Structure formats: C-alpha cells, structure tokens
Amino acid sequence: MHAIERAEHIMTALQRDKVVVVTELSHEMQVTEETVRKDLEKLENQGKLHRVHGGAYLNDGFGNETPYAVRSRILRAEKDRIGRQCLKLVREQEPVFLDASTTAASLARALAESRKRLIVITNSLEVVKILEAAPQIRLVLLGGEFDRAYGAFEGSSVIMQLRQYYIQTAFLSGAGISLEAGMTDSAPGSAEIRRAVIERASRRVLMADMTKIGRNGPYVIGELGDVDCLVSDGSVEAKDQALYEKLLENEAEVMRA
Structure with a gap:
C-alpha cells in the first residue's frame, strides 16, 4: 500500500471511529508500526489529527467532548x-x-x-x-x-x-x-x-x-x-x-x- 493510500485509509478509519491505534493500522495495512507512526506524523503536521501514544484521534473537539467509548481507547x-x-x-x-x-x-x-x-x-x-x-x-x-x-x-x-x-x-x-x-x-x-x-x-x-x-x-x-x-x-x-x-x-x- 502506497503512502497516499495509507493516508486515505487512516482518515477513513478516523472519520468512522474517531480514533485509530498504531498496532491495528499496522495489521490492516500490512506495514510496520514505524511506518504508521510516520504517516500519523505527516497527517498531524497537516492539521488533520492529533497524535497520542499508541495512536491518534480526530482533531475536531475538546478532548472529553468525544464519546466515552472513543476516549477509552486513547492514552x-x-x-x-x-x-x-x-x-x-x-x-x-x-x-x-x-x-x-x-x-x-x-x-x-x-x-x-x-x-x-x-x-x-x-x-x-x-x-x-x-x-x-x-x-x-x-x-x-x-x-x-x-x-x-x-x-x-x-x-x-x-x-x-x-x-x-x-x-x-x-x-x-x-x-x-x-x-x-x-x-x-x-x-x-x-x-x-x-x-x-x-x-x-x-x-x-x-x-x-x-x-x-x-x-x-x-x-x-x-x-x-x-x-x-x-x-x-x-x-x-x-x-x-x-x-x-x-x-x-x-x-x-x-x-x-
């Protein structure tokens, strides 16, 4: 999967689930966790998400404005x-x-x-x-x-x-x-x-x-x-x-x- 395709996959997952986890993305896209982290860093620099340890969440709210089920997977x-x-x-x-x-x-x-x-x-x-x-x-x-x-x-x-x-x-x-x-x-x-x-x-x-x-x-x-x-x-x-x-x-x- 190329970089553009990975970025689209990550953003689709974020729009659906509000949060993504590095280990899960690595398995889904069949790439290393380090590759996923670099992809997330690029998307964060574009203002599309906020990275946290082990994943990222959609950059659209004030932290606990996000539903509990989503927040429970972050940090x-x-x-x-x-x-x-x-x-x-x-x-x-x-x-x-x-x-x-x-x-x-x-x-x-x-x-x-x-x-x-x-x-x-x-x-x-x-x-x-x-x-x-x-x-x-x-x-x-x-x-x-x-x-x-x-x-x-x-x-x-x-x-x-x-x-x-x-x-x-x-x-x-x-x-x-x-x-x-x-x-x-x-x-x-x-x-x-x-x-x-x-x-x-x-x-x-x-x-x-x-x-x-x-x-x-x-x-x-x-x-x-x-x-x-x-x-x-x-x-x-x-x-x-x-x-x-x-x-x-x-x-x-x-x-x-």
Whole structure:
C-alpha cells in the first residue's frame, strides 16, 4: 500500500471511529508500526489529527467532548499510570468521588485491585461496573438523566443528591487546565457536576494527561486555587512552567505518574 493510500485509509478509519491505534493500522495495512507512526506524523503536521501514544484521534473537539467509548481507547497506558498514582492518595474508610472520565475508570480499576475499604460516590456507570465486584467498597451512584455518549448521569437531580454527602477527596478530570482559564470542560452538563463536586469536597485532585496541560475548554470547572493536587503522566513544569509555578504558589501538590 502506497503512502497516499495509507493516508486515505487512516482518515477513513478516523472519520468512522474517531480514533485509530498504531498496532491495528499496522495489521490492516500490512506495514510496520514505524511506518504508521510516520504517516500519523505527516497527517498531524497537516492539521488533520492529533497524535497520542499508541495512536491518534480526530482533531475536531475538546478532548472529553468525544464519546466515552472513543476516549477509552486513547492514552490507556498514561491514564492507568495516573490511576495508580492517585491510588496512593486514597485513605482507608474515606468517602471519595470519582467523576465520569476515562481516567477515573482507570483509578476505579486500581481501587478494585487494591482491596482498600472505602466509600465511592460517582455519577459514572462505568465506574460502578468496575467496582460492583469489589465487596470492600461501598458504592453510591448518583442518578439523573443518563447520557449514553458520556456514560454519565447528569442534571439537577445529581446536583441535589450531592448535597447529601460529604466528600473527603474528589478525583476529577476535564478538557484542560491552564494559567488563563483554570480548570475547564468541554460540555456544560459535566462542568456543572464537577463544579458542584468541588464545592462539596475537602480535597480536590485533578487528573490530567499531558495533552490537557495548557489547554482550554469552553466551560469553567474551577479556578487554579481549587486544585489541591494535580496528577499527570509527564512533567508539567516542562510543558507549562508558568502553570506549574502558579500551582506551587497556591500550595498545590504536582505529582508525576
């Protein structure tokens, strides 16, 4: 398969699935993974996609604006590292909140394997599915209108139910974090839920892979001062030194998974 044909194949797959994986493309096009990576690099330089470790996604949205099923295939290893790092921040018996992000699902898998006893409050159906077989964890699912694209329960009823609970530590994600805008999201419904969680939580942990550092979504979740801890998969200082210094100035902890 020639380079032009490979580019057409990749873009057709992206238009269909919104995400492509290097190993899958290598098998489909019968070329080496290195060839696929070079093809993806060329297409990224043309502004047609955004490369991530192990694949690429269509350059048409604000990260978590993309449906959950698509996002769950992107940056799996990085999200799992963040999840395992966040596990170290969880204390026995404490009530924690996990949002409906794919990174929160990675943390849920780490919690299930850890055998830690605690209470997990969530609006994520995927988190519940992961933790339902973990008897040491008490599960609280906040119900509302279910958004199938995002795998989350949203709406005013979720906000009202949140008022009934004390949250020791909230684990949140979003579309990005930047010096200019603070924590932001791609959709108004999820941003509203996360804002309400921030108000209820004693400690707020933002889980953000490196693609979200210095990036802005259209809906504000909170200010930088609302972040008690930022967990990422790379060096925040190297990616955005001004943001890193501001977080430290605010006495936030910055952790690398």
